[in-house]
Amino acid sequence: MRPAQLKAFHAVATWGGFSRAAKKLGLSQPAVSDHVRKLEETYGVQLFIRAQKSVSLTALGRQLFVLSEKIAGAEAEARDLLSRARGLKEGQLTIGADAAVHVLPLLSRFQDKYPGMNLKVVSGNSDTLLSRLEAFDIDFAVIGRKVSSAIFETRLLSSSGLAAFVSEGHPLSGKARVTFSQLVATPLVLREKGSATRQLFEDALAARNLAPVRAVEVEGREAAREAVVQGLGAGIVSRSEFQADERLTMIEIDGWQAEMSEWLVCLKSRAGLHMTAALLELVDES
Incomplete structure (x- = not known):
């Protein structure tokens, strides 16, 4: 199994289709389809049920998705470990926001404190951003409602x-x-x-x-x-x-x-990671 094959599988499972997965990965749709096909052929299994306009996971695919999510989380932890070793002198923090105006002052303070860090802001509505957060596609979401799920860590930004x-x-x-x-x-x-x-x-x-x-x-x-x-x-x-x-x-x-209250949200499992904790600390200091 090649890492690219598992990554392609995880993206298709996360985003519910080959074209959306290709867009998120920055690959062509045929390349993503080929990765998944070769993964299935290597082990003689079927991971997706393919319909004309949609794909869904088989029972085995659902089991593999649980593992691939853990691997995606482990990759994030590995990146954080290396960034911590550099003292946050390099690295990237990705924030999804429905309206960037709510988070820009916070990001300005973060940039002043950690000038070597790259910041990326992407847009989307609340539901989309929470889905991307769960898929480890972004580090934080700034959304217009409080979430009660136990998997999230939240901070109030403004009302x-x-x-x-x-x-x-x-x-x-x-x-x-x-x-x-x-x-x-x-x-x-x-x-x-x-x-x-x-x-x-x-x-x-x-x-x-x-x-x-x-x-x-x-x-x-x-x-x-x-x-x-x-x-x-x-x-x-x-x-x-x-x-x-x-x-x-x-x-x-x-x-x-x-x-309308704006909340900063991250996965609780990643709240202790160095990059994540650094931004949360700035909010707590406000």
């Missing part, structure tokens, strides 16, 4: 209220405050499923037995903002994330006391 925002010329643009009923009577721009902002808003609507007359679903924070700018509807945003723009107006929503 902020939520509001609506609309483009100039929108029917609600002249108002300082609106009710939920007024808001859902106009088209809305909502983030994709898995967005903490969307979940808080939908929970508020459900509690009031309300539903939007029409909603446009847009993936990504910047895309949602641009959709509002283009007049597709009213959006929902954390006040701390709203950027002043003459094309946009923020509007308070009557009776909504919900807050």
